[in-house]
Amino acid sequence: KEKAEITKEQQAFMKVIVDSYNRHQIPQDVTKKLLQEQYSAEENFILLTEMATSQVQVLVEFTKNIPGFLSLDHEDQIALLKGSAVEAMFLRSAQVLSTKMPNGHTEVLEERIRNSGISEEFMTPMFNFYKSIGKLHMVQEEQALLTAVTILTPDRPFVKDHPAVERLQEPMLEVLRKLCALHHPREPQYFARLLGRLTELRTLNHYHTEMLTSWRMNDQKFTPLLCEIWDVQ
Numbered sequence: 001k002e003k004a005e006i007t008k009e010q011q012a013f014m015k016v017i018v019d020s021y022n023r024h025q026i027p028q029d030v031t032k033k034l035l036q037e038q039y040s041a042e043e044n045f046i047l048l049t050e051m052a053t054s055q056v057q058v059l060v061e062f063t064k065n066i067p068g069f070l071s072l073d074h075e076d077q078i079a080l081l082k083g084s085a086v087e088a089m090f091l092r093s094a095q096v097l098s099t100k101m102p103n104g105h106t107e108v109l110e111e112r113i114r115n116s117g118i119s120e121e122f123m124t125p126m127f128n129f130y131k132s133i134g135k136l137h138m139v140q141e142e143q144a145l146l147t148a149v150t151i152l153t154p155d156r157p158f159v160k161d162h163p164a165v166e167r168l169q170e171p172m173l174e175v176l177r178k179l180c181a182l183h184h185p186r187e188p189q190y191f192a193r194l195l196g197r198l199t200e201l202r203t204l205n206h207y208h209t210e211m212l213t214s215w216r217m218n219d220q221k222f223t224p225l226l227c228e229i230w231d232v233q
């Protein structure tokens with residue numbers, strides 16, 4: 001019994017992460033813009049670089065509030081952020097697409113994204129991921145913790161002190177496991193499915209540089225921050 005209960009300190013720990021997650025979210029005005037009209041590939045690319053640049057900035061703020069993160073080796077902090085920024089962007093995008101919208105809006109949004117300038121070959125893996133996230137009907141706490149678990153992935157490139165990152169990720173996985181049991185009592189495999197999405201997310205990571213450089217336009221321009229994070233230019 002006690003295994004399933006979320007303890008007082010776990011509740012406090014979760015509150016810190018969920019509050020920080022909610023504070024550090026770009027407003028979903030990108031959906032309003034995309035629903036308004038179909039932009040050109042150039043305009044969409046600029047919108048994407050703006051969204052992605054501000055998302056990295058809020059990601060850093062969110063990560064700094066994860067208990068223990070700032071006591072990690074500073075180079076490991078950078079390696080974790082660099083290694084997870086793209087996944088956090090796709091996870092955020094998936095969560096935005098799976099937000100309940102008025103009838104027909106999600107379909108229009110999907111259409112706009114399909115025609116945004118992304119090469120055809122990446123549509124399937126990207127929308128498969130978005131669909132699989134949508135089917136999970138994650139509650140907010142699960143979204144926040146899943147993002148934190150993604151950031152604190154020990155086996156990112158250039159991370160030196162794996163055990164230190166594992167020590168931070170483990171308590172988050174434990175709280176996430178209990179949350180899943182609490183919010184999805186009739187789906188004992190829900191937690192496992194949720195973690196399975198992180199594997200799918202890594203494959204998107206693999207595509208993302210090509211997705212950007214194959215955007216249907218010439219000489220894409222990136223912000224300095226994105227050049228850092230996206231390994232482009």
Ligand SMILES: Cc1ccccc1NC(=O)[C@H](C1CCCCC1)n1c(-c2ccc(Cl)cc2)nc2cc(F)c(F)cc21
Binds near residue numbers: 031051055112211
């Ligand atoms: C939503 C967000 C929050 C934070 C950071 C980034 C983003 N993402 C974006 O702004 C871009 C826009 C950008 C403008 C063109 C259409 C896609 N975006 C992508 C995406 C597609 C391809 C790549 Cl390579 C990356 C992202 N998937 C989306 C799903 C959505 F439901 C949505 F509303 C926007 C989405």
